[in-house]
Amino acid sequence: MTEPQENQPVKLTITHYRKPEHTHEAFIRWITDEHVPLAIPIFRKHGVIEYTLFVTPPSLNDSMRESLAEYQPSWQVADFDCFIEYQFPSMEAISAFMTDPEWAEVLEDQVDWVDIPKALVSFGHSTSYMLNGKPVNVPR
Known part of the structure; x- marks a missing residue:
């Protein structure tokens, strides 16, 4: 699927680098013990459908770099x-979420942890082609 369908959820992704004074x-x-518990009520308020944290440990990346x-x-x-992957019901929901003063409060301590200028954000739609080991959404 190349073009999004009407009313299709929107995915927002963001990469985060830690500040160098912190270990991975x-x-x-x-993120998991302090940030996420504060964020959950704001996620619910704005209808976040899904929030996923994909952790990329240096030990795993280093070991795979040579093999790759x-x-x-x-x-x-x-x-x-x-x-980080967020799935929202619409772009309007993302806008409301990002401009919510309560979300700004949740993000206050990220300046101590996140190397913010290095963050990379993307917006789009996703389609699964394998779920639970079985093909889905395959035209043939």
Whole structure:
């Protein structure tokens, strides 16, 4: 599917790098133990359908970097600490969420943890083609 369908949920993704004074482990603990519990009520308020934290530990990335070079030498292993995925019902919901003063309060301490200028944000739609080991949405 190349064009989004009307009323299709919108995915917002963001990559985060930790500030160098924090370890990867401490950074992920901050997100999961401190940030997420504060964020959940705001997620609910704005109808967030899904929030996923994709953690990219340096130990795993480092071990795979060498192996990957054998198969795909032009590929680079991303070095961010995590990739966050939000799924919203609409772009309007994203706008309301991002401008909510309560969300701004939740984000206050991220300046201590997140290397904010390095963040990379994207907006789009996703379609699953494998779920629970079974093909879905395949035309044939």
